[in-house]
Each structure stands twice: as structure tokens, then as C-alpha cells.
Amino acid sequence: MKRLLRNLFPSILLVFFLANQAEGQVGINILNPDTSAVLHLESTDRGFLPPRMTTLQRDDIFEPKEGLQIFNTTDSTMQYFNGDCWLHMYQRDCDDCIFEITPSAIAGTIDRVVEDSISFTIDVEQSNGDPQNIAFAIASMLPDGVTYNITPNPLFSTGTVTVTFYATPFAPDGTIPIVIQALCGNQTTNLIYSLTLTPCYEVYVNNTTTNYDLSADLYTVYPSLNPSIPVCVVSFVETGVSVTGTDTAIPAYTTGNLHPNSIVALVNDGNIIGKGGAGGTAYDPANGTTGDGENGGTAVNLTVNTDVVNNFNIYGGGGGGGSMGFALTFDLNQFNPPIPLPTLGILIGAGGGGGAGGGTGGNIPVIIGLTYYTPGQDATAGQFGISGDGGVLNTPIDLSQGPATIILNPYVIGGDGGEYGYPGTQGVFGLTLDVSVTINIPFVGNITIPVVQGINIPIPVPAPLAGEGGFAIKRNGNTTNVPDNLYNNSNLRGQVGN
Numbered sequence: 001m002k003r004l005l006r007n008l009f010p011s012i013l014l015v016f017f018l019a020n021q022a023e024g025q026v027g028i029n030i031l032n033p034d035t036s037a038v039l040h041l042e043s044t045d046r047g048f049l050p051p052r053m054t055t056l057q058r059d060d061i062f063e064p065k066e067g068l069q070i071f072n073t074t075d076s077t078m079q080y081f082n083g084d085c086w087l088h089m090y091q092r093d094c095d096d097c098i099f100e101i102t103p104s105a106i107a108g109t110i111d112r113v114v115e116d117s118i119s120f121t122i123d124v125e126q127s128n129g130d131p132q133n134i135a136f137a138i139a140s141m142l143p144d145g146v147t148y149n150i151t152p153n154p155l156f157s158t159g160t161v162t163v164t165f166y167a168t169p170f171a172p173d174g175t176i177p178i179v180i181q182a183l184c185g186n187q188t189t190n191l192i193y194s195l196t197l198t199p200c201y202e203v204y205v206n207n208t209t210t211n212y213d214l215s216a217d218l219y220t221v222y223p224s225l226n227p228s229i230p231v232c233v234v235s236f237v238e239t240g241v242s243v244t245g246t247d248t249a250i251p252a253y254t255t256g257n258l259h260p261n262s263i264v265a266l267v268n269d270g271n272i273i274g275k276g277g278a279g280g281t282a283y284d285p286a287n288g289t290t291g292d293g294e295n296g297g298t299a300v301n302l303t304v305n306t307d308v309v310n311n312f313n314i315y316g317g318g319g320g321g322g323s324m325g326f327a328l329t330f331d332l333n334q335f336n337p338p339i340p341l342p343t344l345g346i347l348i349g350a351g352g353g354g355g356a357g358g359g360t361g362g363n364i365p366v367i368i369g370l371t372y373y374t375p376g377q378d379a380t381a382g383q384f385g386i387s388g389d390g391g392v393l394n395t396p397i398d399l400s401q402g403p404a405t406i407i408l409n410p411y412v413i414g415g416d417g418g419e420y421g422y423p424g425t426q427g428v429f430g431l432t433l434d435v436s437v438t439i440n441i442p443f444v445g446n447i448t449i450p451v452v453q454g455i456n457i458p459i460p461v462p463a464p465l466a467g468e469g470g471f472a473i474k475r476n477g478n479t480t481n482v483p484d485n486l487y488n489n490s491n492l493r494g495q496v497g498n
Contacts, residue, residue, distance in 0.1 A: 058086060097185035098128035107194040110167045112232045112263060119164040124155055129185060131157035139179040145171030165195055168307050169234050169265030173199040200232035208242045214264065215256030230261035241270035244381065248275045248294055248317060248470065251301035264306040271383050274299040274317035276359025277424065277467035279352030279376035279388065279417055282325025293320030293352045293415060293424040294359070296470030299494065307481045308473065313383060316494025318355030319467030321376060321390045321415030323362045324427035325349020326459055348410055348431065351376035353388030353417035355424055355467060361388045362414060372397050376414045390414025390427055407434040415466045421487070421494020424466035431457040471495045
């Protein structure tokens with residue numbers, strides 16, 4: 001009897017199991033499986049392990065049923081059969097784009113002196129789906145001063161792209177993690193690249209100064225630096241500081257005697273203003289003057305490649321106005337009838353106005369003999385400096401001698417000085433001569449006889465030139481981020497160029 005029960009017990013268990021099956025539920029490690037589940041597994045220390053096989057083994061399954069699942073050890077992914085093909089769990093259909101990316105490097109350093117950029121490549125291989133474009137993007141927020149280029153972008157299906165990062169001296173030093181995304185259809189793949197930027201030396205202009213030389217200041221602040229070695233420098237002109245030129249031949253600010261391979265970033269929050277050109281005085285070869293207005297001074301002079309962030313004012317000096325001053329000689333005996341008077345010599349003119357930025361108006365320092373001259377006005381300096389006007393001479397000049405009445409009628413205007421960064425103007429010259437003679441006739445009295453009226457007196461040489469406006473930024477063949485142009489806006493005035 002006992003032997004019979006032992007033989008029947010497995011059958012009883014099987015019947016009990018089949019009875020549970022009939023109810024449509026199986027529970028493992030759980031007495032009451034969830035009513036919504038056919039199979040309910042419970043464990044706190046073990047997992048569900050599906051069949052594990054390679055791609056070749058998977059493809060040998062005979063007539064796989066739709067919904068069949070395996071773990072593919074070749075791709076290390078869960079896969080399922082949708083009735084047409086085997087799909088990764090994240091795929092929606094058989095044509096989804098699947099690709100792999102392999103970078104040539106995952107980290108790099110830019111020193112910003114020897115190199116201001118770094119490049120690496122990413123190999124791309126599309127393994128599934130119709131050949132199509134694979135696009136790349138930077139998903140991270142890059143700091144100011146760091147830019148990038150990816151080419152080709154997008155890449156068609158399979159190939160290699162080149163990623164290049166650029167860093168100016170403005171970029172903060174340190175290590176930056178950068179997420180590079182590749183997108184194809186519904187698939188997105190991320191790559192982390194670690195970019196390191198080495199530090200740049202920082203130099204601050206905290207006080208108002210003239211004729212500033214960055215290199216001299218740098219080697220004073222960092223005395224251990226070797227001038228024969230290239231450096232990266234960030235120069236800060238602080239708020240409220242004025243950097244001005246004292247002479248049109250000397251720039252207000254220069255990068256100075258740095259190694260030619262150095263790079264500079266100029267962050268200007270103050271005023272950098274070139275000296276205004278002086279107005280012309282007079283054409284006087286004996287004293288070495290041409291009467292031309294003086295060119296305005298340069299605000300920023302570059303001796304190395306420099307990027308500029310101009311948050312306030314960079315103004316080139318205004319050009320001086322051209323004068324209209326000449327020594328003239330009149331031989332009165334040339335008239336018919338001749339006037340028995342000696343040859344008349346006289347200086348007539350008006351000085352040019354000074355260019356904005358403190359340019360002085362044209363003036364003759366010593367007045368000798370017959371001189372009729374009006375000086376040009378001085379310009380003012382500073383953030384709101386304005387140019388000086390040219391002198392104006394328009395009052396008749398009486399040079400009468402004896403019986404002869406000699407009147408010169410001048411209309412002489414010196415050229416105005418230029419506003420910041422702009423040239424001055426040429427002057428205007430107009431001069432006419434009136435001569436009459438008074439004769440006493442007995443029994444008649446005095447009779448005035450006109451000899452000449454309104455004779456134009458030409459200037460003896462070409463009109464003096466006005467001075468050119470000073471450079472806002474003079475490159476001298478170096479590169480800068482500010483495009484070459486003539487500027488006249490609120491914070492940049494004057495030429496940028498060579």
C-alpha cells in the first residue's frame with residue numbers, strides 16, 4: 001500500500017500543477033501570482049535569464065515565433081523576433097538605423113600659444129537600415145571663447161568625421177567635459193570628450209595711464225617670464241580707467257615687445273583713446289611746415305595676434321584740419337598805370353582745428369611784420385572729446401599808403417579738425433584786392449581813381465591737406481577678431497586694419 005502511494009504521489013502533484021495551469025497562471029516563489037500574469041516570478045537574489053546565444057546561433061533557430069526573445073551575446077543586447085527580423089529592444093522596425101562610433105581620442109589639451117585648436121576623428125559604421133545621413137552635434141554648453149567645427153556633418157552612412165575645438169585666450173582654463181551626440185533615425189549615441197585648456201597670464205590696468213605697453217607691464221608683474229618664449233596673455237582695462245596717447249606717433253595702448261608667436265586677449269571696460277592730430281599752421285618751407293593737418297594717433301597697436309572684447313570705448317584720434325596760411329607778395333608796379341609803391345609782402349591765413357583727442361589748433365608762434373592770421377581751435381579730449389574748428393579770417397585789411405588805398409578782402413577758413421577716428425577737412429581760401437588812387441586836382445579837389453577792383457589773388461601752392469583719422473585698432477599684419485572697416489559707433493571709432 002505504501003509503495004502504491006509513493007508511486008501515485010508524483011501523479012498527484014502533476015494533476016495539481018495541471019490544475020493550476022488550467023487556471024492560466026504559474027507562480028514561482030509566490031503562492032498567489034498576479035491575476036494579470038500567466039507566469040509570475042519572484043526573487044530578491046536571482047534574476048530571469050533568457051536563452052543566451054550568438055548571432056549565428058540565433059539565426060539557426062528554425063521558424064522563430066513572433067515575439068520570441070533571446071539575449072544576443074555578440075551584441076550584448078536583448079533581442080526579439082517581430083515576424084520579419086530580429087530587433088534590439090529599442091528598435092521599432094527592421095529598417096531602423098543602427099551604427100557604431102569609434103573616436104581616435106577621448107581627451108586633448110590646447111595650450112593657446114603653440115596651438116589654439118585640437119582635432120580628432122570619429123570612425124562611423126552603419127550596420128543596419130537603409131544608408132542615410134548621420135548627424136553630429138555638441139550637446140554640452142561650451143564656455144565663452146571655445147568653438148568647434150565638425151566636418152563632414154552630416155556624414156552619409158559610413159566613414160570618418162573630424163572634430164576640431166578652438167580656444168581663444170578668453171576661454172577659462174581647466175578641463176571641460178564635452179558631450180558629442182551622433183543621431184541617425186531614432187538612434188542617438190553619445191561620446192564624452194575631455195578638453196583641457198592651459199592657463200593664460202592675466203594683467204590688469206587698474207589706473208589711468210598714458211602710452212601703455214602691455215609687454216613692459218607683463219614682465220614687471222611676472223618677472224620670471226622669459227621674453228624669448230611665447231605666452232598667452234589676457235589684458236584687462238578696468239572700468240573707469242583711461243588709457244591715452246600723449247603724442248600722435250605713440251599709440252595709447254600697444255601689445256609691445258612680446259614674442260611674435262604670443263597671443264593676446266584684450267578685454268576693455270575703460271577708455272582707450274589715441275591723441276588727436278594738430279591743426280596745420282601755414283605753408284612755410286623756410287621753417288619746415290607744409291600747412292597740412294597732422295594725422296590722428298592710434299588707440300590700440302597690435303604686435304601679435306590679438307582678440308578684442310570691447311565693452312566700452314576704443315577711439316582713434318581725430319585728424320587735424322588743414323591750414324590756409326601763406327606768405328604773399330604783391331608787386332604793385334605791375335598794374336597799369338603802375339603804382340609807385342614798394343613791393344608789398346604779407347602773411348594771410350587761418351589755422352586748422354585740432355583733431356578730437358586733445359589735438360591743438362594751428363597757430364603761428366611768432367608774428368612778424370604784416371601778418372593777418374586767425375588760429376584754429378584746440379580740440380578737447382576724453383570720452384566726450386570734440387574736434388576744434390578752423391580759424392576764420394574775413395575782415396577787410398586796409399594797407400593804404402600815401403595816395404593809394406589798398407584793401408584786401410579775405411575769406412580764409414582753416415579746415416576743421418576731425419572727430420574721433422575721422423580725418424579733418426581742408427580749408428577754404430578766397431582773397432581779392434581792391435586798389436584805388438586819390439589825386440588832388442587844382443580847382444577840382446581830390447578825385448579817387450579805381451586802379452583794380454576785385455582781383456582774385458591765388459594761393460601760391462596746392463591747398464594744404466587735412467590729417468587722417470587715427471586707427472582704432474592697427475593690426476600691423478597681425479590677426480584680430482574685429483573685421484577691418486572704418487567704424488563710427490558708440491564704442492568703436494576709427495579704422496581697423498593695417
